[in-house]
Amino acid sequence: MADQPEQSRDALGQVYGARTADELSAAYANWAADYDRDTLAAGYCLPFQALAWVSRHVLPGPEPILDAGCGTGLSGPYLKALGYQRIEGLDFSEDMLRLAGSRGVYDDLRRATLGEILPWADNHFAAFLSTGVFTEGHAPASALVELCRITRPGGIAVFTVRDTIFHSGGFADAIADLGDRGVWQKREQSTPFRAFALDEPGVLVTAHVFEMLA
Numbered sequence: 126m127a128d129q130p131e132q133s134r135d136a137l138g139q140v141y142g143a144r145t146a147d148e149l150s151a152a153y154a155n156w157a158a159d160y161d162r163d164t165l166a167a168g169y170c171l172p173f174q175a176l177a178w179v180s181r182h183v184l185p186g187p188e189p190i191l192d193a194g195c196g197t198g199l200s201g202p203y204l205k206a207l208g209y210q211r212i213e214g215l216d217f218s219e220d221m222l223r224l225a226g227s228r229g230v231y232d233d234l235r236r237a238t239l240g241e242i243l244p245w246a247d248n249h250f251a252a253f254l255s256t257g258v259f260t261e262g263h264a265p266a267s268a269l270v271e272l273c274r275i276t277r278p279g280g281i282a283v284f285t286v287r288d289t290i291f292h293s294g295g296f297a298d299a300i301a302d303l304g305d306r307g308v309w310q311k312r313e314q315s316t317p318f319r320a321f322a323l324d325e326p327g328v329l330v331t332a333h334v335f336e337m338l339a
Contacts, residue, residue: 161197161224168323171256171285171330172199176207178283178334179254182312185209188251189232193272193284194239194258198225204254205230213250215243239264239271248277253284257320259296260287260330266299273308273337280337282309285330288317300333309335 183190185208192200195214204212213233216222222234237243239258253272258264269284276282286296303309313334320328 161199166323167325168321169257170322171320172196173203174318175254175256175283175285175332176200176203178313178315178332179204179209179252179281180207182281182283182334182336183209183252186251187211189213189249191215191245191250191253191272191275192231193253193255194264195225195231195234196221196257198228198231200254200256201225201228201230215239239268241271243271243275245275247274248280250276250280252276252281255284257285257330259284259290259294261290266295269296269299269303273303276337278337278339281312282335282337283332285320285332287320288329288331291331300335303335307338309337312336 179190187210189211190204190209190213192198192204192212192214195201195216196218198214201212201214211232212230213235214222214225214231215235215237216225217236217238219236222236225231226234235244239255253276255264255272259266259268269282272282272284286294291297304311311334313332315332317329317331319326320330
């Protein structure tokens with residue numbers, strides 16, 4: 126990250142340079158303790174910006190919402206403050222999950238990997254939120270299928286996708302296929318915007334909002 130200490134730049138480089146799930150897990154384990162301070166110093170805004178779409182499309186209440194790829198749980202306290210009463214989370218990093226749990230707002234946190242079978246029953250969630258997860262070297266487009274499975278009909282999907290992988294990573298095709306199969310319908314799509322308010326001006330994402338049909 127521009128103007129960040131060398132240690133922070135190295136941590137980000139290890140994350141984006143990971144070539145296997147084990148390498149990515151190790152990179153996040155090494156970075157977990159400093160992750161929030163480093164990313165927030167760079168103006169990382171996705172865990173907060175995406176809540177605007179959640180609050181626009183998902184009524185607060187007792188039905189569970191999934192923070193998919195919750196990391197250290199930055200979104201959790203703000204979801205709770207907005208009136209969402211049951212918040213569950215998943216991440217593949219045990220170290221990140223421990224930090225998320227320390228925030229005291231998640232009702233259930235599970236270690237799981239996006240792109241694999243998820244440990245929830247069909248139609249469990251009223252909505253899922255996933256920010257900063259569909260990016261370089263991270264969760265695959267195929268993960269959307271499982272996230273849809275565990276979200277009930279009428280439920281809402283809110284997620285961001287990095288612009289550089291929207292087509293090359295298969296997200297355009299996966300999104301279209303789920304629509305063609307009648308799994309969901311589009312409610313909203315943002316224009317590309319910066320994931321970091323201060324640093325990394327070239328890191329752009331698009332927010333997507335869908336409603337489950339089946």
